[in-house]
Amino acid sequence: MPATTLYRKLVDSHTVERLDVDNVLLYVDLHIMNEYTSPQAFAGLAQRGLRVRRPHQQMGVVDHVIPTSPMPIAARTINIPPAARQAANFSRNCAEQRIKLFDVRDPMQGIEHVVAPELGLIRPGMVVLCGDSHTTTYGALGALGFGIGTSEVEHVLATQTLVYRVAKDMRIQVDGRLPLGTTSKDLILHIIAKIGAQGARGYAVEYVGEAITALSAEARMTLCNMTVEAGARAALIAPDAITSDYVCERICDMDDTALAAARAAWRQLRTDASARFDAEHRFDASEVAPYVTWGTSPDQALPVNGTVPPLSDASGDIEKATWHKALDYIGLAPGTPIEGIPIDRVFIGSCTNARIEDLREVARVVRGRKVAPSVRAMVVPGSGLVRDQAEREGIAQVLVEAGFEWRQPGCSMCLAMNDDVLAPGERCASTTNRNFEGRQGRGSRTHLMSPAMAAAAAIAGRIVDIRKEFRA
Ligand SMILES: CC(C)[C@H](C(=O)O)[C@@H](O)C(=O)O
């Protein structure tokens, strides 16, 4: 057997048939759906008179359009008529096809990429697909995950397979340790700022190195989740003891013997020592600082002690024009220090940063402090289980006492498809993954950062350096 990468091993072990030099027919272990990208797929299936081939390897979560206002889960109602229709349609489709759905009033509902791993449904070695780009999250657990389009959703529903063009292999090695006050969110913003929003386009990225193995399972999810913002088609971290512990704690359908066998099998899931990658990057974690985006693309990011770059720093006329447009939209002039930029809103949430460790971090920063009077700050936990745990741990109380709104789970202001929307011109410190024009509402201005940095901004009313203002 020639030496090969973890990515290729996962593809090979799921290849039903090689179709041509580039494409394979890939077997899908688990397919996750949301209310937003599945309707046409179900309609297409009905039109052809087909049923879902393997309903027990499918699941659904209502997350994009759901309201997060703090009403009790049992009374949760969608008041926007098109969104309500979408959710009702999804519920009917899943019921008709006998697919497990985490619906509007389910206490375990949440953001799909938070719900699936926390229930132990994502395991090393699996292929997991979803009609959503942030499916790359699952690489954190050694599973091959990536987003698919609606017509592909239909194909997966009908066949439990996908026609898949194999990606190229990229290795990103991160040596050393992340400094105090920085997190995997800062690391991924640093990487994207260096390699660019298209820097990993066409590649499956495998992360290796001391800084990666030191990360918790949840911190790894943040990293793999946002790797898609560098254009990657997948992100992977070879499973280790941290992965196995995280997964085994959550699995409820295996006994001890089966779990021990699974752990042994997962240990084999790694890149061979002499395997070759098509591209490689190397970073030093000690150079990572708390990062903040200044523009309208995730690669327009800087260490918090930096200043908005002059247009003369852009490489070429096209980038200069892009930067000009971004600065005009975001309302910042070149040379403005990032530290000190006043903010109106703070949003802590999304499949990037709304897990329990993120909320613990936020509570640590805001405990005994108050949100600045000029700021409206909200925390939207990633799922009902995260919300319950945060309440049990006293985190929710700390947040509420500090003046944060404590909401119900959902995608919320990550993309503003529900009624959590910024007003035009409002500036938001956000733990999300995309700062595109209009992402958090028409005219909204988004600065991506870590949960600790967003929490510190809520207290100060402006962007601050967590390392200075609050003991990191
Ligand atoms: C709505 C969905 C298709 C989209 C995605 O694919 O990522 C969304 O989740 C996002 O984050 O922009």
Ligand code: SF4
């Ligand atoms: S939380 Fe944001 S990034 Fe994640 S699935 Fe929802 S909209 Fe997409």
